[in-house]
Amino acid sequence: MKAIFLSDAHLKSFTDPGYEKCLHFLDHLRGRAMASDDSGDEKAITTDLLVVAGDFFDFWFERGGFIYPEFRRVIEKLVQLRQSGIRIILCEGNHDFFLADYFSGELGFEVCPGEVEFDLDGLRTLVSHGDTVDCENRRYLALRRFLRSPFSYRLQRLLPLRFLWMIARCSSEMSQGMSRNAQEKLVEVMHRFAVEKYCKGFDAVILGHSHQAILREERIGGRQKTFALLGDWIIHHSYLVYENGYFTLNRFPPGG
16 A cells, blocks of 8 residues: 655745645655556655645635635646545644535545544554644643634634635734744644554554654654654745655655
């Protein structure tokens, strides 16, 4: 089995370099059914499973199938990939949630609002966006609960879509990324979270959110464990590959 994991593309505008690079990466993905048709394409990447671990979109509001226009190209590409035989799972992040109405209801995709567990050739694997890992950040967790509450859901269904898109874009442009110290602290918290999951029988823990690209193999209790942070498509253009019992952290294009 082969699986690919990525997160934190924060897709927003065609003019963003990360958007085009992410789209080019998806162009190279192939399902098993199409692999033989692209034998001459040296850049083709065959996979059985694609897991997007949150914040694929920088914001998400839709209604009645009407989506933000600049997201159409990448969504059409995801549909094509599923038609080629790739199983696609979308995990919700702290920027893109309430995905199920459109991606499950309209397109039939698998959407996971929280943690999701996989069996990868016998390796018990947990995947999550990772924004709830820091239990001490109570202010953020309270805000998260409010934004995902039935009240917030009903409110965003009442407000005009174009108004929501405008507010989301302005908020994104004004927001600042985490400081280096905050990122390093979050990595430590995430690793402690992974060790706790190892003690509960997981063999691999894969998280997004931190925008750090890290792959750490360690032996605990005589068994190899894997801790992976997926990086992003803003700076790292990184993705994780699982195949034949091994994980590798890659950049696109190779050597980039």
